Amino acid sequence: MTTSPEAAPPTAAPYGTPDAPRIAVHGEAHLECDPDLARIDVTVLARGKDRRTALDDLTRRNTTVLDLIKTYGQAVERLETGALSLTPELKEKGRGERIHAYHGRVHITAELTDFTALGELTTRLADLDLTRVDGPWWSLRPDSPAHKQARQQAVHEAVQRAKEYAEALGTTLAALVELADIDAEAPQPLHHAAAGSRMRSMAAAVEDTAAPLDLEPQRQSVYAQVNARFTMRPPRL
Template sequence: MTKTPAPAPAPTTHHPYGTPDTPHVTVRGEAHLEVDPEIAQITVTLTARGTDRRTTLDGLTHRNTTTLDLIKSYGDTIEKLETGTLTITPELTRRGRTDHIRTYHGHIQLTVTIADFTTLGELTARLADHDLTRIDGPWWSLRPTSPHHATARRQAVREALQRAREYAEALDTRLGALLELSDTGTRHSPLGRAAFAESMPYAAAAGGAEAADTTPIDLEPVRQNIDAQVEASFTLIPPTLG
């Protein structure tokens, strides 16, 4: 006699909106932190002018070398130093029916990331003391690897769990299992900004006696806002409604 095998149990169907036997609750958790910045960034634009291309390039090269030496003299307090765009542009003038080059303009841009804010104020003042030098910034920020980002995410998860428990308590039941946890975004506020531009004649070469007398600029760091959001879905032990 052939024995008929028992049918396999039907697979459990996941109901995204829950069922009377496995109700779900979906909540959002949020966190808002205000913390001190960790780094600041300034942009330094050096300018040179000359009646010919070679003179302009030599002048720009000299200013660039002087500025780099000054910045690098601050050692490990400079977290990053990058050279951006370099341009040499002729300025044309009309003479009769033809165009002639009147002068050349040279620009080079440096980006400096600074971790020590005492250094930031001193360096900014000394750079502003240089001829034909423009400074933009500072832009305050957190490092991408800052632990504050993880702190905000953890707080958002804890708030989501607490909120779900409160809903369960309101139904006189408790949470069952976690179904899904979604990170809907951790973002941090736009950076604070100030601007400085060259407004005085060149006083001394970097490292000179006059430079040591430059009064540091008092720069107040802009606090950073971090926002984190998550969505979480839980099953509930079926409540008794009556």
């Protein structure tokens, strides 16, 4: 007695069949929520007649800024030093290349979670000599629950839309065939919440002790989009 080879599984029809019609829908969600983080960039400047004087002045000012930021403890989640430069300034007149002065610059980035402390720190930094503050830039954490909520809402909208189409035909959904992020099929430009966060710049030109700035956090936009395909029970047309 010979055994017959196993039958190959039936191939799913790409566009459905009269016995299992398909519905393809799109679901999306757009949420507005409060930011988790605020980032500021601090630029410390120094100037001296000779290289050593400029470097010593830059070191002193840089230490002052770092020490001030560190006094805010756990309110500061991240503190980093970026580019450092010490550039000679040549005299415009005269023969030969004679150096008139040296200019020093160092960039510092701080990320805070306490927005009350942010306003006070920003003001105190802007009150320092030869110190520039740019920001804040508001953002959400990558693992913020808002991202999950947006994705779930997008799925719920897709399911609801498919149910409404089936209902219009006098039938109901039978099964989910496919659920995909938009980016999984055709990459789209990402909608980063921070992209809409405009920069504010403050030069250090404050007399005496300035009152803390009242910084209102900028609401963040979270987007999610999905494509979904379902089969439905054959309608009676």
